[in-house]
Each structure stands twice: as C-alpha cells, then as structure tokens.
Amino acid sequence: MSYQCAACGKGAQTGNVVSHSNIKSKTRFMPNLHNMKVRIDGVVRRRRICTSCIRSNAVEKVK
Secondary structure, eight states: OOSSOTTTOOOOEEEEEEOTTOOEEEEEEOOOEEEEEEEETTEEEEEEEEHHHHHTTOSEEOO
C-alpha cells in the first residue's frame, strides 16, 4: 500500500531543496497522514487519511 490518502488520493510530490548557494537536491514532500478509523460503505476500517480531509469532514470518523 502506497503512502497516500485513502479519501482523496493525495500522495508524495517531488521537488528540489535549494540551498543558499543555489545548489539543488532532489527531495520528496510527503502528505500529512494520520491512521484513523473511518466508516466506508458501512464498514469500519483503519485507513490513512490526510489532515485536509479530516478538517473538511470528507470521511466519517469512528471512535
């Protein structure tokens, strides 16, 4: 299972870290994911959900 949001599919992005001397190094920018219990189609599962989906109530949280 890849490191991406189960609700929106947000995943890692690639880019450059640029130093003060303008030297570029490749890096990966990872999404802010949390493992939480969510209800999907009436079934409770543990999934990785990004914080923007949690804040926007894109998934139904289960306690």
